[in-house]
Every structure is written in C-alpha cells, then in structure tokens.
Amino acid sequence: MIPSISSIDLFKLASGDVLSLQLYKFRGKQPGKKAYIQANLHGAEIVGNAVIQQLIEFLTTLDDSQLQGEIWLVPVCNPLGVNQRSHFFSTGRFNSYDGKNWNRIFWDYEKEAKDLTEFAQTQIDHDPKTIRSNYLAKIKQAWQEELDAINRPSSVPLSRQYRYQLQSLCLDANYVIDIHSSSNQGIDFTFCFKERIISAKYLLLEYGILMNEYDGDAFDEAFLKPWLALEKELASLGKEIKFDIESWTLELGTGMVMNPTSVARGFAGIKNYLAYKKILSIPEPIATTAITLVPRDKIKSYYAPTGGMIQSRLPLKTKVNVGTQIYQLLSFNKQGQIPEIINICAENNGIVFDISANQCVNQGEYVMDILDC
Structure with missing residues (x-):
C-alpha cells in the first residue's frame, strides 16, 4: 500500500x-x-x-x-x-x-x-x-x-x-x-x-x-x-x-x-x-x-529546597516509600564554610516517574516527580 x-x-x-x-x-x-x-x-x-x-x-x-x-x-x-x-x-x-x-x-x-x-x-x-x-x-x-x-x-x-x-x-x-x-x-x-x-x-x-x-x-x-x-x-x-x-x-x-x-x-x-x-x-x-491508571493529582513534584548539584538520585521506575532517600543535593556557599550535602527523602510512596535533565539546579527548580501508585 x-x-x-x-x-x-x-x-x-x-x-x-x-x-x-x-x-x-x-x-x-x-x-x-x-x-x-x-x-x-x-x-x-x-x-x-x-x-x-x-x-x-x-x-x-x-x-x-x-x-x-x-x-x-x-x-x-x-x-x-x-x-x-x-x-x-x-x-x-x-x-x-x-x-x-x-x-x-x-x-x-x-x-x-x-x-x-x-x-x-x-x-x-x-x-x-x-x-x-x-x-x-x-x-x-x-x-x-x-x-x-x-x-x-x-x-x-x-x-x-x-x-x-x-x-x-x-x-x-x-x-x-x-x-x-x-x-x-x-x-x-x-x-x-x-x-x-x-x-x-x-x-x-x-x-x-x-x-x-x-x-x-x-x-x-x-x-x-x-x-x-x-x-x-x-x-x-x-x-x-x-x-x-x-x-x-x-x-x-x-x-x-x-x-x-x-x-x-x-x-x-x-x-x-x-x-x-x-x-x-x-x-x-x-x-x-x-495498565495502572493513576489520577493526575497523584503526581508529586519535588523542587530544590536550595541551589546546588543533584547527586545520588534514584533512577526512573524505582519504587520508593515515605522516608526513602531519593537524591542528595550538593550545596555550595559563599560564607567561608565547606560544601553541604543535603539528603532529600520521599514524602509519598510510589515510583520515580520523571527526572530533570539538568542536575544543576537553582533554588525552587524542578528535580523529579514521584507517581503515587
């Protein structure tokens, strides 16, 4: 044809x-x-x-x-x-x-x-x-x-x-x-x-x-x-x-x-x-x-609490529970202190659904989504 x-x-x-x-x-x-x-x-x-x-x-x-x-x-x-x-x-x-x-x-x-x-x-x-x-x-x-x-x-x-x-x-x-x-x-x-x-x-x-x-x-x-x-x-x-x-x-x-x-x-x-x-x-x-059908409002987005570099982030489709560490934020400062590593933990159960392409984030920028399913 x-x-x-x-x-x-x-x-x-x-x-x-x-x-x-x-x-x-x-x-x-x-x-x-x-x-x-x-x-x-x-x-x-x-x-x-x-x-x-x-x-x-x-x-x-x-x-x-x-x-x-x-x-x-x-x-x-x-x-x-x-x-x-x-x-x-x-x-x-x-x-x-x-x-x-x-x-x-x-x-x-x-x-x-x-x-x-x-x-x-x-x-x-x-x-x-x-x-x-x-x-x-x-x-x-x-x-x-x-x-x-x-x-x-x-x-x-x-x-x-x-x-x-x-x-x-x-x-x-x-x-x-x-x-x-x-x-x-x-x-x-x-x-x-x-x-x-x-x-x-x-x-x-x-x-x-x-x-x-x-x-x-x-x-x-x-x-x-x-x-x-x-x-x-x-x-x-x-x-x-x-x-x-x-x-x-x-x-x-x-x-x-x-x-x-x-x-x-x-x-x-x-x-x-x-x-x-x-x-x-x-x-x-x-x-x-x-197929697992999940309401749109069950997608929980995570944003950077401060500026820094994302490391040790969980890969896509990883199952997580409340309290699971989902990524670390390497945060620098201009205050004469050593860099800080901040552990970010999940607020909900689910799977890692979407992650940012850029692992360098300003405060408030998108890091990842977890689908509550």
Whole structure:
C-alpha cells in the first residue's frame, strides 16, 4: 500500500522561506473510520517521529484490503519548534515569540457551543451515526469562522493560524494520537480520559495518567472534549451514547532522545490499538496490557529546597516509600564554610516517574516527580 503524500504550508518567514508539514495518507480498499497520528508538537520531543516512520514502513507492506478506512500521519508537526535551539539544547516547548506552550493553544468547540442543550434535544430520536454527522457539521460550521478571521486584513496571531492547520486535519477523525515525550527524562505512559478507560489497555503501556478534569486547550482535549460534552448532555436527557471517538497523548520516554525501547513500545501499541479498532486487519493477535491508571493529582513534584548539584538520585521506575532517600543535593556557599550535602527523602510512596535533565539546579527548580501508585 502506497500513501499519498502532500505538503501543507504553515508559516512564511521574514526571509521568504516557508515552513511546511508533510502529510502521509493511507487509504484502504473499503471506506471506514479515520485515525490521525502526529508527532513532535513540542520541539524537543522527537521520539514520535521514529514511531511514525516505523508505521509508514509497516503500512507500505500491507495490502489495501488490510486497511478499513484511512490513517493520516504527520511527523515533525511543529517545524518552528523543532528547529528552535539554545546552544546544544533543543527547546521548542514554548513559542519564543509570545511565550505560549505549543500544546495549550488549541480550539475547543465545547467552550463556545452555547446551544448544546437545545441541539441535544433535537437529536433524541436519532441514531448515533446521524447524531455524529449532525454535530460534526456544527463543529465545522464554527470552524469556518476561524478561517474567516484568519483571512481578514487584521488576521490573527501565529498560534491561531498554526492550530487551524493542525486541527483541520483531524476534525472528522475517529481516533487521534498525539505523540510526545517528557521534556526531561521520563517513563512511557499515556494520558487517559476517564470516559475512555476501556481502550487504554490496548496501547500496551504499563501506566496511564487519568484525566478527571481538563481545560480543553491541549490537542487531545480540544478534539475529544466537545464529544464528551455531547455525551453528557444526551445522558441527562435519558439517551446514553458513547461515540466511537477517542484521543490519546502518548508520552514516550525522554526529550531530545530517540530511545529505541520507547520507539518500539509506541509502534507496537499504536499498531495494536488500530487493530483493536478494526482499522487494521493484521495477522498478529490483538493484545492487552494490565495498565495502572493513576489520577493526575497523584503526581508529586519535588523542587530544590536550595541551589546546588543533584547527586545520588534514584533512577526512573524505582519504587520508593515515605522516608526513602531519593537524591542528595550538593550545596555550595559563599560564607567561608565547606560544601553541604543535603539528603532529600520521599514524602509519598510510589515510583520515580520523571527526572530533570539538568542536575544543576537553582533554588525552587524542578528535580523529579514521584507517581503515587
């Protein structure tokens, strides 16, 4: 199966150069559902590009009869962020022009759907497929207003122009997967909406962070939140529906690193998930992993009590108990005294979930996370 490949212009720079996306579309012999997968929304989080490359390589070995529907793949989805540098370090988590987090800028229709109750009341006698079609039409109509604003002489800021290009690719998708990694050093996990817990085990990841509350500005939230709101509204009217629409953020390992283990885990999990959703028909049996789902507020962050150098820090996935020494801080002074070693101990039970890339910290800077599980 050969994909259709197209380029989408994003930004024209003052120099006249144009930054663009490359989109790979795989379409099956029979129409069906749509999966949209992107990587590298944050500039330093590059591991997902290797996952997408492996997906492209794998899909080209299949016959089009083995794909029901379509799969859209966008690697390096933020070329401005991925090219951002400070000395040797790739940054790109925040837009250097306005300081905004690249993954907190997205359009959430639910926030402006003032007539959701009235709309839901008109849909009571319809089947889920018809309701989905009707609601998607409303979303697209509102989205057209975003394009109208872009095309006005006054236009809109860069973040709105950028989000328009990305979100336009997935408004009509059934499944969205946004591949990230830690900006520091982290384990592999997924963010999971409480309303979509059942599917999480098919991603083959050991841990999931359960999102009980969300503001809708992140890519996965902006896609799914309007549909969750409609489900809730219909349920209040006595019509229980769960649309076959899901979104996931996969966090695969460490920033600025193409970790082969994380790449392999991400590729295997996505392939398995697409088979579970009956988009792919492949010989491998569909697998599940016992996933530990932990509420987001159970992540305990540790910050440096004073400035210094981190040493003897526990590695990722180490199990700790209250009182366990998790790292030492070598603290210097300008007061004629010898350097001090400060032992830092855990306040909670759990596992070492994420650790800072830099072991030199000022007072109050991030050192590590422990997941209470």
